[in-house]
Amino acid sequence: MRKLVAKIAVKGEARQIFSEVAKWQDSSWWPDIPMKFTRLKSDNKESQIYLQEAKVPLGPKWRTKIGLIDRENLLTRRYFLDGIFQGGFEEVYLENKDSYIEVIYNFYYQINSFLTNFLWVGVFKYLHNRNINRILNSLKKYMEAKS
Numbered sequence: 001m002r003k004l005v006a007k008i009a010v011k012g013e014a015r016q017i018f019s020e021v022a023k024w025q026d027s028s029w030w031p032d033i034p035m036k037f038t039r040l041k042s043d044n045k046e047s048q049i050y051l052q053e054a055k056v057p058l059g060p061k062w063r064t065k066i067g068l069i070d071r072e073n074l075l076t077r078r079y080f081l082d083g084i085f086q087g088g089f090e091e092v093y094l095e096n097k098d099s100y101i102e103v104i105y106n107f108y109y110q111i112n113s114f115l116t117n118f119l120w121v122g123v124f125k126y127l128h129n130r131n132i133n134r135i136l137n138s139l140k141k142y143m144e145a146k147s
Contacts (some may be wrong), residue, residue: 013101034127062080076091
């Protein structure tokens, strides 16, 4: 399993920041990125299933399921069910530092075929990293404007 990591320092209260992280793509601060989220199952936010589609030519799509929203430990996790990914998950958690909160995004993944791996390495990984950086920067800007 491969892993990507992105981090950002945010000034604010950890529980308030986590409240926004738990909303993820449903939040008011979510940036305009070339990714579409479609809610497929909506009976419970804590087991929500989404179809995610990259809005680019030949862009991949996959389904994810929220598997964990742990408000006590400030951790949320979404599992990949199918599509480009053969397995894995993404998680976001918070760590208290001296004067800020560190928001950490981990992306554990396994690509399902040679062709999709070629496209992932060539294009989609770059786009994914750019999107995550935009998301984390948007969260930071939103949270710090509130304080």
